[in-house]
Amino acid sequence: MSQTDLEIAVEDPTAPEDDSPAVVSSGTVEIIVCLLLLALAVALGFDNWRTGASWDSTGPEPGYFPFYLSIVLGCGSIYGLIAALLARRAVSETFVTRAQARRVMAVFVPTLLFCLVTQFLGLYVASFLLIAGFMRAIGKIALWKSLLTAFLFTAIMFVTFDIAFDVIMPKGPLEAAFGY
Amino acid sequence: MEAFGLLLHGFAVLLTGKTLVLMMVGLVLGIFVGVLPGLGGPNGVAILLPLTFTMDPTSAIVMLSCIYWGALFGGAITSILFNIPGEAWSVATTFDGYPMAQQGRAAEALTAAFTSSFIGSLVAVLLITFLAPMISSFALKFGPPEFFAVYLLTFCSFVGLGREAKHKTVISMSLGLLLAGIGMDTVSGQLRMTFGSSELLRGINFLVAVIGLFGISEILLTMEERLALRGHAASISLRVVLSVWKDLPKYWVTLLRSSFIGCWLGITPGGAIAASFMGYNLAKRFSKDPESFGKGRIEGVFAPETAAHASGTAALLPMLALGIPGSGTAAILLGGLMVWGLNPGPLLFVEHKDFVWGLIASMYLGNVVGLVLVLTTVPIFASILRVPFAAVAPMIVVSCAIGAYAIQNAMFDIWLMLGFGVVGYVFKKIGIPLAPFTLALVLGNRAEDAFRLSMIGSGGDLKVFWSNGLVGSITTLAIVLLFWPAIDGLLVRVGWTQRTGTTSR
Numbered sequence: 037m038s039q040t041d042l043e044i045a046v047e048d049p050t051a052p053e054d055d056s057p058a059v060v061s062s063g064t065v066e067i068i069v070c071l072l073l074l075a076l077a078v079a080l081g082f083d084n085w086r087t088g089a090s091w092d093s094t095g096p097e098p099g100y101f102p103f104y105l106s107i108v109l110g111c112g113s114i115y116g117l118i119a120a121l122l123a124r125r126a127v128s129e130t131f132v133t134r135a136q137a138r139r140v141m142a143v144f145v146p147t148l149l150f151c152l153v154t155q156f157l158g159l160y161v162a163s164f165l166l167i168a169g170f171m172r173a174i175g176k177i178a179l180w181k182s183l184l185t186a187f188l189f190t191a192i193m194f195v196t197f198d199i200a201f202d203v204i205m206p207k208g209p210l211e212a213a214f215g216y
Numbered sequence: 217m218e219a220f221g222l223l224l225h226g227f228a229v230l231l232t233g234k235t236l237v238l239m240m241v242g243l244v245l246g247i248f249v250g251v252l253p254g255l256g257g258p259n260g261v262a263i264l265l266p267l268t269f270t271m272d273p274t275s276a277i278v279m280l281s282c283i284y285w286g287a288l289f290g291g292a293i294t295s296i297l298f299n300i301p302g303e304a305w306s307v308a309t310t311f312d313g314y315p316m317a318q319q320g321r322a323a324e325a326l327t328a329a330f331t332s333s334f335i336g337s338l339v340a341v342l343l344i345t346f347l348a349p350m351i352s353s354f355a356l357k358f359g360p361p362e363f364f365a366v367y368l369l370t371f372c373s374f375v376g377l378g379r380e381a382k383h384k385t386v387i388s389m390s391l392g393l394l395l396a397g398i399g400m401d402t403v404s405g406q407l408r409m410t411f412g413s414s415e416l417l418r419g420i421n422f423l424v425a426v427i428g429l430f431g432i433s434e435i436l437l438t439m440e441e442r443l444a445l446r447g448h449a450a451s452i453s454l455r456v457v458l459s460v461w462k463d464l465p466k467y468w469v470t471l472l473r474s475s476f477i478g479c480w481l482g483i484t485p486g487g488a489i490a491a492s493f494m495g496y497n498l499a500k501r502f503s504k505d506p507e508s509f510g511k512g513r514i515e516g517v518f519a520p521e522t523a524a525h526a527s528g529t530a531a532l533l534p535m536l537a538l539g540i541p542g543s544g545t546a547a548i549l550l551g552g553l554m555v556w557g558l559n560p561g562p563l564l565f566v567e568h569k570d571f572v573w574g575l576i577a578s579m580y581l582g583n584v585v586g587l588v589l590v591l592t593t594v595p596i597f598a599s600i601l602r603v604p605f606a607a608v609a610p611m612i613v614v615s616c617a618i619g620a621y622a623i624q625n626a627m628f629d630i631w632l633m634l635g636f637g638v639v640g641y642v643f644k645k646i647g648i649p650l651a652p653f654t655l656a657l658v659l660g661n662r663a664e665d666a667f668r669l670s671m672i673g674s675g676g677d678l679k680v681f682w683s684n685g686l687v688g689s690i691t692t693l694a695i696v697l698l699f700w701p702a703i704d705g706l707l708v709r710v711g712w713t714q715r716t717g718t719t720s721r
């Protein structure tokens with residue numbers, strides 16, 4: 037098939053390099069996840085045991101069912117830990133390369149900031165800042181297009197949820213200044 | 217005949233201007249999320265759920281199910297034109313669909329995919345129409361032990377029949393069940409696993425978790441990958457459509473077999489992924505020319521698409537009749553029903569006839585409208601991929617946050633959504649399946665209640681789960697399915713069966 041037949045093409049200017057070094061292997065992440073899950077199982081198991089994990093005159097106590105589930109989760113985590121440790125001796129896959137991690141953080145950090153800003157300035161201001169900032173900084177899209185898109189999207193969301201459907205979103209000082 | 221009359225009533229409920237508009241909006245939004253890289257049916261339904269919060273239940277579920285149908289149709293567009301399976305069940309479609317596009321037969325492949333999706337769904341909807349009322353009236357006789365046995369069967373079949381490592385499914389499921397138990401115990405009113413946090417008093421809302429697990433994690437995963445796409449353009453002409461439809465009778469065995477496989481694996485929680493591969497493999501095995509598969513054979517598109525869509529649709533049967541979702545997306549729809557105070561299960565057919573039959577009617581109509589819509593708008597939707605993902609991604613994040621907040625009007629839920637997004641990202645990358653987690657989270661409280669009531673009734677005697685033929689059969693079947701890999705291995709060793717594979721190509 038000739039190149040002229042390929043009519044739909046979307047380029048990615050910030051694509052991760054194929055030869056980027058690995059940050060961490062899947063095996064290591066599996067071990068960390070299993071350890072965290074094991075810790076969670078112990079914490080939840082203890083809380084359920086404290087709440088009551090046996091029988092009283094009315095039947096099973098509130099912690100009975102989740103206590104045994106904590107044990108199942110703990111056993112699954114220990115099995116997973118052993119399996120991951122044994123599999124680690126073989127060739128382990130890459131969990132994420134440095135270039136990929138950079139891109140993931142490029143989404144995660146703005147999302148984290150968005151949540152933080154929402155708490156103080158409200159959801160609509162935060163969403164405007166997120167969309168405009170993301171389009172401009174990550175997508176390298178023209179400033180006026182980024183600002184216009186962010187404004188239109190935020191305005192549509194505001195009209196749809198707060199006005200048309202009466203779903204009240206968290207608001208900040210800006211909305212308060214306009215009487216909302 | 218009673219079902220037919222009720223279905224007509226369902227159409228009467230459905231055929232209002234407002235519902236039809238919502239149906240179209242749902243389909244368009246669904247195709248949109250199906251086409252966008254990284255998004256798909258479950259994500260689309262989870263993210264767009266808040267749009268339906270203020271609607272009446274029938275309108276809302278019609279819109280949500282149409283988002284689902286639309287996403288299923290949309291997934292085929294990227295599979296065939298770009299060799300990018302939007303969902304795991306679309307992988308088998310790429311085997312022959314993409315080669316067909318490379319040969320300049322993209323329109324033919326797309327028509328085949330959309331038509332077979334329609335046929336698969338139609339067979340499953342017919343099954344739902346006639347079987348669901350029977351199952352639900354049968355299930356009205358169920359007591360707590362029978363219900364717990366059915367929940368156990370669902371959980372065990374996910375472990376036994378799932379493709380992932382068994383311990384990972386167990387981890388995922390037990391974590392989901394544990395998180396479902398956080399908050400106030402429904403029986404005693406005592407607080408559990410809250411560790412003094414007032415935010416956790418409400419418990420972890422299933423939908424908040426789903427929005428994070430499916431929506432946010434997909435954004436992280438999609439951004440991680442290269443987003444440069446190169447694909448084939450396609451527009452479908454009436455001549456191509458009619459030519460594919462004219463040849464349909466030639467493939468009736470493939471279509472019927474795939475529909476059957478899909479329905480079977482949809483009702484049992486085998487899932488659309490297994491169905492699509494099994495449909496493809498069997499079509500290849502029974503073909504006179506198996507070597508031609510993978511090189512652009514139209515049967516290789518018919519088989520997996522029919523099976524996947526029959527499975528995806530049939531997964532709604534146990535959800536409606538028993539309150540047990542057969543797939544991750546069905547679980548999200550079930551969560552949606554709970555938002556509107558509807559309790560899926562046998563009583564739904566008695567107490568909310570309008571709703572149930574309106575929904576079933578919408579399945580018929582949604583599929584017909586969806587088929588026409590995708591056949592006529594492929595170039596428009598394919599061009600959505602030209603919109604930079606850097607513009608789409610933050611909008612999805614904002615939509616997710618709106619959804620998470622709107623459920624309980626709690627800022628904490630936005631943080632929880634972000635946390636689940638990270639969990640979903642890590643779990644997906646290390647192969648811990650999210651479908652059992654979702655299922656356990658939505659069914660956790662019901663399963664626990666059924667277990668506790670059974671145990672209270674029996675004075676703590678586990679023999680209650682074998683106290684009569686019905687509950688005993690279901691419990692035994694659950695245990696057989698849990699240990700199915702070992703049993704299957706044993707049967708292979710003694711030469712009774714051949715090992716079944718679902719991923720060979």
